[in-house]
Amino acid sequence: MIDLTLIGIGTGNPDHLTAQARRAMAGADLILLPRKGSDKADLIDLRRTLCAGLEGPRIVEFDMPVRDGAAAYLGAVHDWHAAITALWRAEIEAHLPQGGSLALLVWGDPMLYDSTLRIARRLATSGMRLTIRVVPGITSIQALCAAHAIPLNPLGGAVTITTARMLRRHGWPQGATCVVVMLDDGTTLETLPPEGITVWWGAYLGMEAEALDHGPLALAAPRIARLRAQLRARHGWIMDISLLKKDQTDA
Template sequence: MNEADLILLPDKGAAKSDLIDLRRAICDHALTGPVRVVEFAMPERDAAAAYAHAVDDWHAAIAAQWRACIAEHLPAGGRLALLVWGDPSLYDSTLRIAERLEAGGQPLRVRVVPGLTSIQLLTAAHAIPLNALAGAVTITTGRLLRAHGWPGDADTAVVMLDAGCAFEVLAPQGVSIWWGAYLGMAQEVLIHGPLAEAAPRIAAQRAELRARHGWIMDVYLMRKEQADAK
């Protein structure tokens, strides 16, 4: 971060102010030199439009915001840094949006500084391994879980970007779930148990937390019991 000339922080509005507040706190703690920190209004995805089209438009709008910030604050070029929540390799679009800048003629050299993923934080918080013994793991989304059910022959499924408790579509027998929200933050909440028993608790807790904070980011791991017995 201290090697950057400019750090961009996305402002997602008052309802999600915790997210930018944490980024501000990280900058206050980590920066030791005169690095410029600029906040920009994060565009919103059109939830009413078809998903793929809405995401494409959303990414284009974010790229336009980045271009405007670069033109204003780094007109002669320099080093731009973005603080990615989670991991840019796991269902995150930061790197895809950066490709749009390059495709638009913006010369780029991208470097990713690895950090902790939400999956690492989830398994650490619950003190569990990611995989069952010699078992396969599939990382998927709530949208795909709802559309297709349990993913293939995996013993363990990690579900991200679930806006509506997609685990409720599964037959719960023989499945355990480890769920976490606001991982790594002061308001972190964890629930674990057999899916049949834990699912209603997670749904109720999730709704209450979303109402209280105005936003929620959560992830969960599910494992079939026979995988643990191998």
């Protein structure tokens, strides 16, 4: 039997790690750390920092498969998940042949636009005896609002959370006044009709490289696009998020 714990580690600041997360890490027999290539070395370095000083678990690193960016999106994602599932199984069989507790450190929180829970369910339905537990973490949405010192939702109103892909394909969600945009490739904000919209944007939230901007979308979107391109060129990768509000909402 494998006891799998998925641990939300926040958005890059070691102080985001909760006491519950620290206990779960310390109590694991094995922690698997994914390597995502030299251009994203910061991500594995952060996980190494979080694991430094742990005496109980064995720390094992593995190379993450790369999703086929040329194939149809959903099919490519399913194939990618299958490859990760097979890799997890191989690492578990190699390092926990008699069973035990395994921890995986998940950026932000496992419930929000992260596939770790889906991959864990694949593993559970593949014949491996597996229990799954989740330790929540600070999300990029929380970190963005904290960095700008703003509330997420309009007074008494709703929040729509979507991806940049969906926003480009379908436009502004019908009836929405407050929209969180995730997984952007840097091309989305300037495609929206900017009238009456304010944006709050952040990249590398919680990390030393944190960058913020906000303002009327017409003025801020080109500024953000330039800064985003500069940051991506400098670091080799970028994680960012935007909060868009129509001006009639209470910010």
